[in-house]
Amino acid sequence: MDKTPLGTNSKASPKHNSTESTAAELFSKEELARYNRHIIIPEFGKEGQTRLKKSKVLVVGSGGLGSPMLLYLAAAGVGTIGIIDFDKVEDSNLQRQVLFGTEDIGIPKVDAAKRRLKAINPFINIEVYHQKLTSENALELISKYDVVADGTDNFPTRYLVNDASVLAGKTNVYASIFQFEGQVSVFNLLKDGKRGPNYRDLYPSPPPAGLVPSCAEGGVLGVLPGIIGSLQALEVIKVITGVGDTLSGQLYTFDAFSFQSKTFKIKSKDSNPLNGTKPTLTKLIDYEQFCNHGQVEEKIKEIDVDELYALLANKESFQLIDVREQHEFDLVNINGDHIPLEDISENADKIKKDRKVVIHCKMGGRSAKAIRELESKYGFNNLFNLKGGIDAYLRKYDSNFDQA
Template structure:
């Protein structure tokens, strides 16, 4: 293995002034934050794939630089093994260059490119996401049903992550009692429709998104239109009739449903994907074939809830949405994650599909929507 000289940023700048070729081997989105003055931006993969296109002659004095010095050293080693004799790497990379007070320049970018590279820079560094994954998120469409305790944190993090189209449905208005946990809203929003307050806050966070506010009570009459074109649905509802309706509709449309619920000091999260995985993944009805008796499971307005708890559950829901959209990790399909805030304990319960489920059993014909309020007995 050829020994590659490591030089300081000052030495690299001196060699550049005397005819050396300085090449920044980072990816374009990494160079967006600034690159050494005088450097050419050529990603390491491109340089190693076809060095003769970028290096004019074997004997040219070439200095490589990256963020910290590791990738430039690896690239220099690869070039040396291809017969390039005068290759060096900058020790400490652009980080050391910046610390030394040497001049940096911003590569030419459009406003959209600059926003993309800067806003999602931490995602772009993750091999599991990268540029392709982030572009997939920007092209994704997610329905958030409810702009309350669960929908607020879920939508907030999905917008921050760059999910390109968010459709938020809710018919309620902001009440001061909501502000203890519904982080999309402020005191100035009291009295406004929640979806309008949510849209304003989300666009203030990420103005390049498409946030669709649907101020309507979700019912059998409009659920199909709400789900049209969606990739994932976030359940931020707070009543059983709506949960059963949403479950049945997601099975019919073959859309994964990210479920969440909170009560007092406890919460639960799961992913129901029975529409796409019949017989393999359970649905909400497999977990709760029948609704609880009236009064057995009071909502937040009746029982109260620790203010931070919906934030924790909504954050977990947003995490599951991103995993589904990116096709990475192990979504909570067939698993119910429960959380006890007082004991700070998580517990996982395995869920199995019910082979006799009236909605998701293999070969079962969709029976149509029912009177969910009557089915739930006023719960």
């Protein structure tokens, strides 16, 4: 069993008496009682708990994955937990983000998270960053921590976390979820003097924009983030303590619908632009641009919410089409024609060709896909995507907006 702590190859395990002495000095009686169920595990013991106490973990995102992960990392006794998230708690978060309650709606997630975690474990330190992780701040922030745990739900941030972790020499514990499916892996783990595979060995480039919807657009079974986020917390603890075998070089997948799980091997590739044989990336890039690179996104005409508001206010002759699902439309809509994305092609004859047509969904991904399909199959040249979708429109023009 590899007991390498913090993703390094150091096995400088103190002798039993030294460990006992260090633990006695490091932990109060209350902490020793709190962590007793860890300490009595022979493979874990006071040494494992000491490593947790001395560790620093940065959790990127405190949403579906971050919520259960943060709860268990705090309860386990990780000494310093950093949380970076620029979002606020919304009502629709509460279906899966168990870190928050109704009383937290409207509060920055990092502040609500800190309050909850300190209530769970007052013996740990919580550092919060109410901001967006960017190519300007990622390296400096990640360099302060031993391990990074990626709980994000979008490709630009996912690649940013991976690349910054590789460049900073940090282990990245990764997870993702969508509808009924989740996956977990450990990237860039240092073992025997060599770094393990990273996210770009698995996915060198992002998929076409709009092809893979986010959880906000495609949905996610509420309990799934709890399962996957807990597995992510498990891998963080294993990386820190060196107890057990991690998912370095492996991708674990779980299908909640069929209750099937599989584990695939991942190998480092010579073509990896970060740490392959001929690396081409030596600094962080513009990840929003990278994740839209080579797509036909630029060919799609767009209007912003102000332009749509002007069209509606001036009662101009145009057609507004909503391609969300029926339940989304029933929850809130802005009086457009409702044609779900899956039915868009067979209803092409209902779409006007003699005037401007504005197509929207929740955030812009599905409507962009609808426009591509209509333009390629039926030659439409009068279609405009609503930038930011109905969420952006209601956020600006409806004071009662909560979540579309």
